[in-house]
Amino acid sequence: AQKVTQAQTEISVVEKEDVTLDCVYETRDTTYYLFWYKQPPSGELVFLIRRNSFDEQNEISGRYSWNFQKSTSSFNFTITASQVVDSAVYFCALSEDPNFGNEKLTFGTGTRLTIIP
């Protein structure tokens, strides 16, 4: 069974500090996809990134970067020079499909990030 662990329940950092959100996953599939979503206080989940299991290249998008390491089953998310608008709950999620047509997204428990001005 697939599982996503986000061990950090809550993190607070002062604005402009860098912060890394950890995500560890478990899966028996060789083909799977990993995602990060942001949920601000307004409630809507915002898609941030998708990464497939065959692409271990790190990705950078502005202040956001992601480090995917299959050897440690981790897909960590770093925000550089954090801003107050980054305050939100961040979910890591895994999608695998042992039976085609029955895919589900398994979410981690989320990390609540608070950026202190």
Add this chain to the structure above:
Amino acid sequence: DTEVTQTPKHLVMGMTNKKSLKCEQHMGHRAMYWYKQKAKKPPELMFVYSYEKLSINESVPSRFSPECPNSSLLNLHLHALQPEDSALYLCASSYGQTVSYEQYFGPGTRLTVT
């Protein structure tokens, strides 16, 4: 346009009421989802529609009844709910129901059952 809209934003209903939640997308997505999210918890999948057919029902009680009238619309009919059903109900859509596609979420309907 990556927008999923949901109405209403807030809903308060009694345990004997019948109400419906509505979700709409115009991205040409063929898969649509209902999730339930309790406070400080991740979203929990309830239903998945693929090409307007129900493909996944996560053993949701029959007091929740989904409907997909067309590829752009998804409804969730509510009847005889319990106070523990109070939660944020999120709708999502994706291009297809395969592992590779990201889901786009609406802002949710915050439901309170009294």
